[in-house]
Amino acid sequence: MASKKESLDILFQATLDELIKRIQEGTATPADLSVARAILKDNNIHAIAEDKKRISSLVESLPFDEDDE
Helix, strand or coil: CCCHHHHHHHHHHHHHHHHHHHHHHCCCCHHHHHHHHHHHHHCCCCCCCCCHHHHHHHHHHCCCCHHHC
16 A cells, blocks of 8 residues: 555656646646646745746746736
8 A cells, every 4th residue: 555655646647647637638627727826835836037038938828917916
C-alpha cells in the first residue's frame, strides 16, 4: 500500500496532468483555469515578462477598464 505522501503525490500529478490536458485541448472551464492559477500561486510560480508582446496581449484581452479602478 502506498504511503500518504505517495498517494498525495499521485493525486497532485493526476490533477496537473488533467488540467494541462484540458488547457491544451481548449476545453478548460473558468473553474479549471482558477485551479491552475491557484496551484501556480500556491507554489510561488510567477510569470516573468520576457515576452512583453504576449503578456501585453493577455492584459489587453481582460475585460477591465482602467477607469474602473
